[in-house]
Amino acid sequence: MVSREVTLHFDTSAVKVASRFDSIRKWLLIGVALLFLGLFILVPLLAVFSEALKKGVQLYFAALIEPNAWAAIKLTLVTAAVAVPINTIFGVIAAWAIAKFNFEGKNFMLTLIDIPFAVSPVIAGLVFVLLFGSQGMLGPFLAEHNIKIIFAVPGIVLATIFVTFPFVVRELIPIMQDQGTDEEQAAITLGANGWQTFFRVTLPNIKWGLLYGVILCNARAMGEFGAVSVVSGHIRGLTNTIPLHVEILYNEYNFTAAFAVASLLALLALATLVIKSMVEWKTQKH
Amino acid sequence: MGISICDVSKAFSSFPAVKNVELEIPTGDFVALLGPSGSGKTTLLRMIAGLESLDSGKILFNGLDYTNKTVKERKVGFVFQHYALFRHMTIFENVAFGLKVRPRRNRPSKREIKEKVHELLRLVQLEHLVDRYPSQLSGGQRQRIALARALAVEPEVLLLDEPFGALDAKVRQELRHWLREIHQKLNITTVFVTHDQEEALEMADTIVVMNKGMVEQIGSPEEVYHHPANAFVYSFLGRVNEITGKALSETTLRVTDLEKGTVGYIRPHEIVLKKTSEGLGMLVEVVHIHSVGSTVRMQLKRRDTDDLYEAELTIETYKELGAVSKGDLLHAEFNNIVVFENEPGTSHSLQEQTKFTAAFN
Ligand SMILES: Nc1ncnc2c1ncn2[C@@H]1O[C@H](COP(=O)(O)OP(=O)(O)OP(=O)(O)O)[C@@H](O)[C@H]1O
């Protein structure tokens, strides 16, 4: 009896020691992670805003409505407004095909979809130059018909579409695979046609995943630098997007303006994160 | 609606899932497709619904060729094995779906839809769940909602794929009765898939026994159980003991010209056990005894050949027999050995069933 009590006592204290050790370790890990995040993410973010607002709010807004900056903002919005819907529509179609049907070459298609992620954006841009540039394969044809793609808005849109294609598809495939085709088949046996099945059954089931993919796609479409830089030609007021404009301002030692414009991208990032966590919270609830 | 299935075949890549199936389902019939896993039951059911295409053959509805009609045109109600309820819709919206997707000109009004849905929910006795989501329902409740949803479009054929497959024994039992009642009330031609012979025997008017994509036998529960067309049907419809080779020729002296490899069958409850020999039994040792509800099962080992058999006794006969324990020796009489003259494999041709009364030395 006595010896049993002793061992019991001994056991609990051992557990206590272990749990105290665990909690030290836990806080140590959290601390390191926080320090890292603060150093590499939060500080730069704050630096962007403080640098942008250093010379006052007036200068900050002046930098934003300056014609070239304004043109860059508009171009960025236009690019995203074209690229995001296109990638959303084709992303849904591709994900639908891959997740719900069996066909030859499915793996090949999956590989193709991943290429924009695997390949450096600069290469992506170069590919378009090689295709549509004046020396490129389709160059003479385009020149003949007076169509300008490279060093013009269409090239920027194309490059952006290319780079941001995987976001929506990649987000949707696992969700759609997980859900299978049972509900769609049920809808069809109940007399629904293809559109009704898609809008009433498929879409509601993927809506949060889709929204998630769309905001990530949008963030990247607005922030893309490499591919766009190659095809843009950096014509001020015409073919500069926000990231390209920031670089130009920065290279001209116009720091306040550079950071002011950059702060827009930072705001976009913050907004994206807020929406993203809201979506995550929503999906967890369901 | 009567359904005729004429020489229907279907292969997945090169694997034949359904082979030359012929089946006539009269209007109002309650049919069970019964067979082991992979025997092509689901595939056949999906072909009737139009969810799967045919490689060859025809499917007629009321004598009209429906082979190339779309799922929508067939107007069948289909209940999926895992219910496939719309997870983002309430129970009300689930049941109303089939009515709401109708083209405007024959879509009922909001009020009519509401009335119809409540009527169906009353039929499946779940009216109080109208505002819940499928994830908030039990398995049995989901099953019933799936049925209500299928019935909402007033189908003339109801197809159910393992309707009670995922439910526990008690709920299954309740739902079986309940489905029969609904069938009686509505009298819709109904085909359901099951791999549970008890379920098929208990519920169906007609049982279609399938094996490896082919139909082995079609008949009433009595016919398939008491007059099985072949060894496969016999063994699939209940527990059996197989008696092969030497053991068989010894136990059935009257059979003189048995082919090599012939198998005799006897159901466990047909083995008669005695404590003293009456000149007819063979000596067996009791290896294991366990009782399941009102029956007692015994594992028996034949003394001379070491063959294992299973016997099943009612509690009453077990009591009559007197106390038996593991290791005891008993005399077993095999009174109803069944032999099929063509053996499994070629078993879809009609076979003669021969019964023997064993005579022992
Ligand atoms: N879509 C498919 N692609 C390839 N093979 C398939 C497909 N569907 C079914 N099969 C094959 O066809 C055969 C019959 O399948 P089916 O689903 O009809 O069997 P089942 O009798 O319903 O079996 P279970 O009781 O396990 O549901 C199986 O061997 C299965 O592997």
Ligand SMILES: [Mg+2]
């Ligand atoms: Mg099946």
